[in-house]
Amino acid sequence: MKHLSELPAWRQLWPHYEEMKSVHMRDLFAQDPDRARRYWLEVGGLTLDYAKNRITGQTLNGLFELARESGLPEKMRAMFAGEKINNTENRAALHIALRNRADTPIYVDGENVMPKVNSVLRHMGQFSHAVRNGDWTGYTGQAITDIVNIGIGGSDQGPLMMCTALQTYGHPRLNMHFVSNVDGTQLRDVLEQVRPETTLFIIASKTFTTQETLTNAHTARDWFLRAGREEDIAKHFVAVSTNKEAVSAFGIDTVNMFEFWNWVGGRYSLWSAIGLPIMIYLGEENFIEMLEGAHLMDQHFINAPFEQNMPVLLGMIGIWYINYLGGGSHVIAPYDQHLHHLPRFIQQLDMESNGKQTACDGTPVGTDTGPIIWGETGINGQHAFFQLLHQGTHITPIDLIASLEKRSNLPGHHEILLSNVFAQAEAFMRGKTAEEVRMELQAQGMDGEKIEKLVPHKTFSGNRPTNILLLDKIDPRNMGSLIALYEHKVFVQGVVWGINSFDQWGVELGKQLAKTILAELTGEIPPQPHDASTERLIRLYRRANCEVDGTCDIL
CATH class of the missing domain: 3.40.50.10490 (Glucose-6-phosphate isomerase like protein; domain 1)
Structure with missing residues (x-):
């Protein structure tokens, strides 16, 4: 197999990256009045606005070609056909069969x-x-x-x-x-x-x-x-x-x-x-409605052209940030309290699937792979870590997820919530220029010297990417579609990196070592050779608990 860095499309995207790395999304919107309409996709009850990304049509075409050269169409068909794409365990990966509501044979x-x-x-x-x-x-x-x-x-x-x-x-x-x-x-x-x-x-x-x-x-x-x-x-x-x-x-x-x-x-x-x-x-x-929603996304994924394929778009835009623009982490920010476990769920889905350094053929991958996934409900995040997202030194793509339907009868709450979703996305994209800051402070009557001291601190560079995912409402069908969307996004990226997204050998080593250490902590076996730090930690635990365990005499 060819590694990602050996593919022609990979190399061809680098000159484009050099052109794009200093391009601001403010200018992309100004130059293309139709941008918002073109970078908009609806699948079932899900709407994706991906216009606020550092991409152009040329970027997407290059990424789609990279996906094709990576064998994504063939891998998609192989997964849906029940082939053993989990090569390290010689297994199929057939979660799609569990929600195969058409009941076609697999x-x-x-x-x-x-x-x-x-x-x-x-x-x-x-x-x-x-x-x-x-x-x-x-x-x-x-x-x-x-x-x-x-x-x-x-x-x-x-x-x-x-x-x-x-x-x-x-x-x-x-x-x-x-x-x-x-x-x-x-x-x-x-x-x-x-x-x-x-x-x-x-x-x-x-x-x-x-x-x-x-x-x-x-x-x-x-x-x-x-x-x-x-x-x-x-x-x-x-x-x-x-x-x-x-x-x-x-x-x-x-x-x-x-x-x-x-x-x-x-x-x-x-x-x-x-x-x-x-x-x-x-x-x-x-x-069953949840399964139906997932099946709808499955059929969209396997049948839609890449240009209108929601999982492929999210996956390949993610590749752009991770492998070209240096975005090593990705934030999931749901604007609904009932979705507060969603970031942790996607964290496991993504990081356990694509946190790999070895390609399917057993050789080193040679490029960055799975990002660090983290997040919190959006409103809480705004008052916690959004500071870093707005003015930090890292490029961190963000998925803002919300429901269009009002989920309570409390007046005004949902409008305030959605206004924050849309405002954050706009702020991440536009930022705030030094001149805009000066004009704002002058209007407040601040003197020139104080203004110049504050300008660097109140300036926002913008150009921070977001995807906005809106659900018509949070119901079983749409939740099924949403989770299937992220499953397929993860699969897309794994294929491009040439890794197996369906094993998890990384969870085994610590579990194996814990068996021996457990026996040491309980006194079932005498102390075993470890590094000096681990041995010291074991002794500390034994001393702290020996009176309870009745083992002080053997320490």
Whole structure:
């Protein structure tokens, strides 16, 4: 395979970069009255305004050619055909099959996966109906009031994000809780809020061996057994897993095990049985609407020409900033409080997928790859880190995400919110010149000497890029489209960089080392050789806790 830096289109974009690096977006708008209309795209209930980017038609044409030379069209077709594009694990990456509402056959190893996908969906639907309508009861015969999802990574973040985003669609009797951190305080805080007789635990672990998840699950089980009996576990614990033996050994009836497959990556899994808490909370109909929205984006992605393809546009504009303009991070700023988990979700999706230094062929990539993804709700961000975005020394592209629909009946709130979205995008683009600052301060009656001292501090360079993503409303269909959009954007960039976006070997090393260190911390094994810093940290912990553990005599 050819690396990115070896492609003709890569080299041809560098002279264009030299032309563009000093061009200001103010001038691009002034020179092209039609710019706002041309750099505008609508897909379903999503509208993308990408006019406030440091691009021209020549930039986009060069980026599209780079995508073609990178093999993006072929890779897109390969993913949708079920080919094993996850080459390091010899797996397909078929999250698109989970929301294949057309039910067209998709084959993996010669088997059409759609019958199994649909069977699990039906199983989820039947169980969700039973919980929601009160037919599924706890050991005292009372209806379930609290759902506790115990998982980590993709088994936690997707359901947490979606249930929070769509809480206005949630069942009024059900309270949703999510536990991922092995720090016992999170689980303790949740258990203090719920009652054993009306709580349902969903244990989400593909292998049913994940240390953090199983530690929390066993603690929850012990808590439950202080009130209920062993035979009652089946009424209060269900599993999302593929390991029937381990699920059964835990005490969960395998009839209540919801399956998914190795071609579903964790960060792409909310569409699968991992989405069970979403379906229980929102209902089967709304879950299907979410799948429909994602399928709509899938079809747009595979069929639309690059010039009108929303994931391709976002992905390739991102390549422009990361690999040419030096933008090493990217901000997600949703202007809706119910979307406050979205930045963290996209952070995992992007950074776990494309935080790679090795190409698919095992050689060094040779260029920058995945950016640092970070963010916060937009209004809070304005009073926290937007200072750096406006006047800092870094080029940091920003996605401003908002809903056109008013989400509350409180007068004036939504107009204030949206005015900030539009104003921030304009301010990032236009900035404020020294002359504009002088005129403003003169109008305030400030004397000349003070003005000149303040001018450098109150000047904004502008030329800071933003994408504005507007949802008609925050509903299951549009949220499905939005998440699928970001999934495909990440895929586009991974293909261009020549990396595998569907493995995550980087999470393994620390977990392996932690097993040995855990045994040292508990005194199960004698101190092992580490670097001097790690050895000192272990000794400090042992000394601080030896009286509690009864191990002071062996230190």
